[in-house]
Amino acid sequence: MxxxxxxxxxxxxxxxxxxxxxxxxxxxxxxxxxxxxxxxxxxxxxxxxxxxxxxxxxxxxxxxxxxxxxxxxxxxxxxxxxxxxxxxxxxxxxxxxxxxxxxxxxxxxxxxxxxxxxxxxxxxxxxxxxxxxxxxxxxxxxxxxxxxxxxxxxxxxxxxxxxxxxxxxxxxxxxxxxxxxxxxxxxxxxxxxxxxxxxxxxxxxxxxxxxxxxxxxxxxxxxxxxxxxxxxxxxxxxxxxxxxxxxxxxxxxxxxxxxxxxxxxxxxxxxxxxxxxxxxxxxxxxxxxxxxxxxxxxxxxATWPGRFEAVSEKPLVVLDGAHNVAAIDMIAKTIRKNFKNQHVYIIAAMLADKQPREMFAQLSQLPNTTIYGTTFAGPRPVAKVKDVTEKSEEIEYSKNWQEALVKIVAQMSEEDIILITGSLYFVSEVRHYFLD
Incomplete structure (x- = not known):
């Protein structure tokens, strides 16, 4: 063969x-x-x-x-x-x-x-x-x-x-x-x-x-x-x-x-x-x-795709494949330190086997953020946002990331940033949209 x-x-x-x-x-x-x-x-x-x-x-x-x-x-x-x-x-x-x-x-x-x-x-x-x-x-x-x-x-x-x-x-x-x-x-x-x-x-x-x-x-x-x-x-x-x-x-x-x-x-x-x-x-x-x-x-x-990578300047859109709890913790520290004076709109999608409940909980504790949970075509089951978030009113749901992006762009100011994070497979899907 x-x-x-x-x-x-x-x-x-x-x-x-x-x-x-x-x-x-x-x-x-x-x-x-x-x-x-x-x-x-x-x-x-x-x-x-x-x-x-x-x-x-x-x-x-x-x-x-x-x-x-x-x-x-x-x-x-x-x-x-x-x-x-x-x-x-x-x-x-x-x-x-x-x-x-x-x-x-x-x-x-x-x-x-x-x-x-x-x-x-x-x-x-x-x-x-x-x-x-x-x-x-x-x-x-x-x-x-x-x-x-x-x-x-x-x-x-x-x-x-x-x-x-x-x-x-x-x-x-x-x-x-x-x-x-x-x-x-x-x-x-x-x-x-x-x-x-x-x-x-x-x-x-x-x-x-x-x-x-x-x-x-x-x-x-x-x-x-x-x-x-x-x-x-x-x-x-x-x-x-x-x-x-x-x-x-x-x-x-x-x-x-x-x-x-x-x-x-x-x-x-x-x-x-x-x-x-x-x-x-x-x-x-x-x-x-x-x-x-x-x-x-x-x-x-040194550069590395999908690791707090800026893919758009106006508005500032950042991609980060934070696919586990420790990586989300690092994202939270970076937001608190570098973007504490801006509003951060987060679009997140995670695989179901990656502790999504804990990851969404960490993101929801950030003071200057609006969070949209969404889904994507993953290689393994993707976390259902409503099933893994304790207080769903703190996390909005969008059927896909494009819908969330449209909602965010309509309300954000010039100083705000958009962070798209979660599974590397999800980040890869989004990256194609911005850079192809």
Whole structure:
């Protein structure tokens, strides 16, 4: 079986099963063995965390590209187009190369389906995408690949990486409870699964319950753990900018003040500091000579679609894929700090399995907001607003986001802003409208 065009190849990928009942890396390892182990020759920075993974990858990509390197990035989910998940120096994998790679792996997938029929069958959708990424980066000879975990860590298909240059754990918060557990300790156990023997680990601000688990795993693996309390530090700088964040950073022999990001949001200060720390660790390994001018340029250039992203100026429309409680909490802090003198109109839609009741409750506590709950065509059931809001009079309902937008534009002033948030799938749908 061979596919004739890109659409057929994409349909094949999306047609595969999403999850298996029993988590294992054995199937992925066998898959890669049959493909010639393309991952074995790659130098990788491995990134996990409940929130902040994508932005951290974006900062790392710019920092590495500033060194003149050929940098592969693997992220999920996609916001605009499937190909954006696999990029080299910000260029998405071309359709023809993706088609060729899919046709290359199809016979092996078919073989595994037969061989593993008595188990749970051949590779899942994400295992196939991961294999395509490893093949592409191997063929294209990237200098470094920055690889984002899909879900968790321990049993994620990216976790076949045996000797990462550095492992990164951005945050630990509640998400994917069915797969990762209900406690922060359980979730941290999965994230800590990417920690490898004698390989350094950088973490962001992690809750104590989760930190204990990560520290224990690092000790077991004899992995040096770099934390914001002991090895690097950052704080909000006194300098103010109209958009973005500014931090003072210190760590790994470097002090750099007024380091500016173009990404807005409290969480971006931490993401930038975590990414810079990971980069500096790799720089020391490679004996690169880095300077503050290159670092400033890279951090300021980093962009990430759907993360407090301004897609319209008049009126100011911001998109943020805050798809869990911790991310909504960060949005609330950003609104209180940066937009306390403006009225914020919020349009939100969330998947039913993402604690929507708690997320809407947090939004409804913001003083200077009007909230519209809505729905969209999600890949899984979408939360019904009336079912998950305690005081429905505080949250208005619109049958779709376009209806809410029309209502808002009719009543808002020039200084007000519109924030569209919730599921990344929802944000992706809206983003197409504004930017296509």
């Amino acid at each position: 061979a596919f004739d065009d890109y659409e057929q190849a994409i349909s094949f990928i999306h047609g595969r099963t999403k999850f298996k009942k029993i988590p294992t890396l054995a199937r992925m390892r066998l898959f890669l063995k049959y493909l010639g182990n393309p991952e074995s020759g790659l130098e990788v920075i491995h990134v996990t965390g409940t929130n902040g993974k994508g932005s951290t990858v974006a900062f790392l990509r710019e920092l590495l590209e500033e060194q003149g390197l050929r940098v592969g990035t693997f992220t999920s989910p996609f916001i605009v187009r499937f190909n954006e998940r696999i990029q080299i120096n910000k260029q998405m994998i071309p359709d023809d190369k993706l088609l060729n790679l899919v046709n290359f792996i199809v016979p092996i997938v078919t073989q595994l389906d037969e061989e593993l029929a008595d188990a749970e069958g051949g590779p899942t959708e994400f295992e196939i995408v991961t294999a395509l990424m490893f093949l592409y980066f191997s063929q294209e000879r990237v200098d470094i690949a920055v690889v984002e975990v899909g879900i968790g860590g321990t049993f994620d298909s990216t976790n076949v990486i045996s000797k990462p240059l550095v492992s990164v754990i951005t945050t630990v918060a509640h998400d994917h409870a069915k797969l990762l557990g209900n406690s922060l300790a359980q979730i941290a156990g999965h994230k800590a699964g990417i920690i490898k023997e004698n390989r350094p680990v950088v973490i962001g601000n992690i809750p104590e319950e989760a930190l204990d688990v990560i520290k224990k795993k690092a000790e077991e693996k004899n992995a040096k753990l770099y934390t914001p309390s002991e090895n690097y530090s950052f704080k909000e700088a006194s300098k103010k900018v109209s958009w973005g964040e500014v931090i003072d950073y210190e760590g790994f022999g470097l002090t750099i003040n007024d380091l500016q990001t173009s990404l807005m949001g409290e969480f971006q200060r931490e993401n930038a500091a975590v990414a810079l720390s990971a980069f500096l660790i790799v720089s020391m390994q490679k004996k690169w000579h880095v300077n503050s001018k290159e670092i400033r340029s890279a951090i300021k250039k």
